[in-house]
Amino acid sequence: MNSAAARAEGVTKVYGWGDTRVTALDEISVAFAKGEFTAVMGPSGSGKSTLMHCMAGLDSVTEGSVFIGDQDLSTLSDRRLTKLRRERIGFIFQAFNLVPTLSASENITLPLDLAGTKVDQSWFDSVVETLGVADRLKHRPSELSGGQQQRVAAARAMVSRPELIFADEPSGNLDSKASADLLDFLRSAVKDHAQTIVMVTHDANAAGYSDRIVFLADGRVVDSMEDPNPERILDRLKSLEY
């Protein structure tokens, strides 16, 4: 287990009280290995987004523990948790990834600027080059296409060399070409730089880029799959009555 970049141990997440009580995560235990591209799949309401939020330190858990490396998140204050997020975790959300008042370049270096860390210029250059946003750095998010916005978000997630990147339906709003470009990049980041990525998705095509898939239903891990391809995924989803 020590090779895990992040893991959850017996995590339960409950929302609401009484009649409105919803168990989003039900004593879930899962680990994401270092240098692996893991996809988390499951139907709506299966708890996949909640799992990501809890593991990324964005939300607290009701019971159980979440670890980033060896760090137990439940023991951290909000300030330490924020520090951990900006130093050790990268994020790519489905939409509204960028701060509208900052340029693309400023958005990319935002976590580093917040941490007061110097930007590694050669790494920055290589990331924006790879992502094809080098010529869009001075633009505001509103001047970028949807695909460009997501690639800028990916660059932001990469540039601080985080231990792991959480991506929440990163290609959910993109057309197939832009989607493929982004996922190719994530794939190569894992392959070339041993980047750990955890991606939540319900898209079998997107999940096909991963090394391993964890299937969730009703707040539990119900299955997993190594070296997936879209056909196998679809078969599996069918068998899970997805």
Add this chain to the structure above:
Amino acid sequence: MLRVSLKGVWAHKVRLVLTALAIILGVGLISGVYVYTDTIGKAFDGIFADAYAGIDIAIGTESDFSFGEGTYLDEADFALIDEVPGVEEAFPVLQGMGVSVLDSEGEVLGSGPGPPTFVASLSPAESDGVSGFTIAEGAFPVGSGQVALDRGIADLGGFQIGDRVTVISDVVGRLDLTLAGIATFGEDNTLGGTTWVFFDLPTTQSVLQRPGLLSGGAVQVTPGAQIDEVIAGIRAKLPDHATVVSGQDAAEAEAADIQSALSFFTIFLSVFGWVALFVGSFLIYNTFRIVVSQRTRELALLRALGAGARQIRGIVLLEALTIGFIGAVLGVGFGVMIAFGLQLILPAAGIDIPTTTLSIKPRTVIVGLAAGTVITFVSALIPARRASKVSVMAALREDAPDPARGGFLRRALVGGAILVLGLAALFFGLFGDTGSGPSPVVYVGVGVGVIFLAVFALSPLAAGPVTNLLGTILERFTGTSGRLARRNAMRSPRRTAATAAAVTISITLVALASTLTGSIRGTIDEVLADDVVADVIVLPEGQFGDPTGAFAPEIADRVRGSDLVADITRVWVGWAILTSETPTTETVTETLITGMEPNLAEFLPPDAFEGSLDPGPGQVVMEASIAESGNLELGDSVVIEFEQAGEFPYTLVGIAEGPAWAGIIAIPSTDWISAAGIDQHAQVYAKAVEGVTADELKAAVEPLLADSPNVTVQTFEDLQSEAEAQLNGVLNFILALLALAVVIGMLGVTNTMALAVFERTREIGLLRAVGLDRRTTRRMVRAEASIVSVFGALMGIGLGIFFGWALIRALEDQGFTVFAIPWLPSSLSVAGVLGSLLFWLFATGILGILFAVYPAWRAARLKVVEAISHL
């Protein structure tokens, strides 16, 4: 969806509370002033009704003068009243001012800026209450050695019947007397906090130096006589300037006089309430503007579902009316509480103002409700219009940007044109010849209003660059939070400008007050430091309150008696009406007139002069700008009317220039004394002999005047610091009243920031996710508020300085020769610091931070996961 609508309600609540708060404070101040002054007025109505209860007919006099001491009747004329059929008895009264009562320590009792001291004759009358006062204890004063005091001052001084009491008269000096009686005013210790010193009639005449003269009197008619007929009979016997009215009319007239004096007070104070409401209107405007742009999609959906433009407008205006009305109702209630609080606080602070149950007139409620409702309604008109123009398509768009960007050139042209108009009106009012048209005040008022409008039209153009600059400075110190704040402040220049506008108005007034005081201080310093060649000056205590305050001639004699004094000059000051006629114009002004000695110019050397500064009988000298405004040249004739002596022709023989002569119109002292009928000095200047300093001279003169606490000996440094203290007092009073407007302006910042935080929920969630901690989040919001506030303050300080400059230039003729911008504190006192413009620039920055504490707290408390999934 429930969460979203709950958040909507939250935003709605804050908006409601803050918008209503602006109305409550403004309406509260206005209605509080009305209620309080109405209450005082009602109390005085009661007092005068009591005072005149025993009087059938009241005799008085009238005068052409607004500021004079009043005119007199001859005793011989008054005696004729007894012959009028129906007159049972006539009681003569002489009343005046210019005495002070000393306590056992020899200090003036109840001095300071309180109600004045009166001296009056009080004689035994068959019926009580002929003058309102009756002897409650002891006996009526008889002869030159006896005095009676009102119970208020007697208690204050701890005087008992038979005690020795020292009274100082401005004309005849020190009087050592025996307290014969203590008088009360009906049930009250005295009349509205004033001090009264009573003698018998001959003694009063000698103390006031008005032998054989009366102020008027009271008449009782025989039973069954027709009062109207008796009044007509008396009027026929008396000279034209006598007034003869029934006691009831007199009571009403006196009450009306007090009411009009109070109404000045009411207007002065309520102006600050209106200013607060005006500032509030910007807050309301901005709130509704933001709310409308936030609800673009909701409104567009309503349009899509078939709501007409008028219905949309109606929705917004109805909301405005509701908030305005609720705010106004609470405001009137708050006003009543303010008045109630003043009733409790002022007497506790030793200010004795008569009072009674609170008087809440329909006018107060109507004005308060109308002001609050109408201002909210009008402020929401433009946002409502914009709401009705939301296109149906906006509902389908993902993002709803702030509408109506661009139009840079149009805005610059329109704003520039308005600015030119405003400046033209202002300068025409200040410097132009308004002729027979509206008064200059109208032009100045319109000009100032239009300039404000122009600045607000232009300010969005400046908002970007200026907030960028301010933010860049801030970014140096705070890093990323500063950069985020800077970009946020820049993202909607119109919103930033509208928020800053509310701060601008109040800071403009603060800066104007500071600039005017700074300039006046500069003028005084200049005059005192460079233009007066004297070492000490003897003045009545409280000279700044009353320019005609005076003291008896013996004071000057004693000063002259000091070995250290080389020379003195005495100055007499009173009121006169000056009429200067040229072939085309006639100028009539009521003005101060100085009686001078030939050596006055040695003490007040002019920068330059024409003719002679030693006028003979029938000759007058004056300062150049006064001559100019009356179109007068050397050798021209003017008519000077004295209150007691009437009109006399004078010839202009000298024109002096320079600040030392500012405002001076002077005639020979002999003329002055014979016209006034009394001899009393307003100032005595003294020069020390060679080698003696001002402080040494002061130390030598002071003991000579030790028994006359009604005068004070001051060096010019003393005067300077006293003037400074006086100015600071006035400034602090005005700043205290402006504080409300400043607070409302800052509430606008709170409101905008709260709405901005709500609007940017997702963005804040994203920032929090990628590593913005709570502290930095708070700092980001506060920094933005600070930038916006300082932007508003910069505009306000600029406008305030400009208006101050224009006013000082316009008043240059009145002796305001110095224009000074008080960037730095004039002294290290609280008052000195409050008068400094840099302080206010800094303070608004801090206030911005303080007033954004709540929105910043909200922003930091947002739950990251909820925030990033917020719609």
